[in-house]
């Protein structure tokens with residue numbers, strides 16, 4: 001790997017090797033992560049990076065675009081076929097950028113937008129006060145029923161009628177259940193709003209057909225292509241045919257500049273791979289592993305937000321264990337298990353401390369871990385929760401965590417040999 005960098009910049013080469021080693025030896029369960037196939041790294045670092053390009057196939061601002069035109073056209077065709085969509089724009093650079101371009105396409109400054117609360121599972125770019133979008137548009141929020149943890153669609157509808165938004169956004173960063181996209185689309189129609197789903201976390205599950213797609217039910221669907229899609233660090237937006245021109249204009253020249261042909265090529269590869277039996281089997285197993293881990297966590301006395309999971313992620317409410325999300329994140333990390341701290345609905349702790357953790361199953365499923373390994377991992381998580389500051393416990397757990405993952409290499413031997 002990196003044979004030229006190895007010679008010209010040994011320091012940076014060393015850091016990259018160190019990160020490979022970290023990923024190889026840790027049980028990675030950050031819900032927004034996955035392990036990209038080597039083809040993604042090849043394409044994301046390929047000669048496409050030399051080409052500057054703006055506009056759309058057949059209408060470019062730079063010469064020498066004929067091959068890139070073929071690439072973007074092929075990628076668009078594959079994406080639309082994979083997701084059964086009328087239209088796609090794959091120029092956005094990330095999931096967050098994909099959200100911004102939808103806003104740029106349909107909103108004017110000061111327009112009202114209704115989105116899910118960040119502290120109950122939403123996303124920063126859906127109008128959080130901390131995000132600059134909150135200064136451009138007038139956001140209000142819906143949330144979950146605090147008893148069940150489930151999105152309260154009746155409250156969403158009532159708020160939509162009262163607030164009269166121009167856009168309603170669904171989709172979340174930390175919501176372990178399925179979202180009723182049909183209902184979201186209906187509520188938006190009822191109040192004359194555009195509807196949008198940010199499917200970043202579940203795009204791979206949707207591509208594989210193991211959970212329902214939002215695409216038939218709403219006007220715009222934005223997404224990143226990392227997370228369950230297991231592709232390059234990039235984004236994409238789908239829309240109904242009637243909004244195609246609006247979206248394309250909102251992307252370029254509306255808000256973005258030259259596209260990244262490297263990640264476009266990588267996404268193009270993924271749109272083919274995601275239709276394969278291999279990818280579908282992985283996504284199916286992600287759901288099996290997630291549900292199974294929920295059962296194991298409950299057996300060990302952990303409370304789960306929403307009671308279970310229907311997707312790739314689990315949110316654990318740690319209050320009954322008397323440990324914070326921040327402590328668990330730090331202690332598990334020391335013990336070779338990587339998760340993220342997570343606010344739970346109505347969290348008494350601050351966002352930096354939190355009362356929960358979020359666990360994602362994609363990466364470990366890609367590596368081949370199944371139920372027997374999950375039994376062991378949950379036992380390790382429980383031992384850390386019981387004694388999170390005990391360095392001897394953490395060292396022993398780390399040894400066992402490393403032993404579990406050692407049988408499931410991140411990449412097959414020889415993948416990065418020259």
Ligand code: DSN
Pocket residue numbers: 031032123173174
């Ligand atoms: N929103 C962040 C997450 O879900 O972890 C990054 O995509």
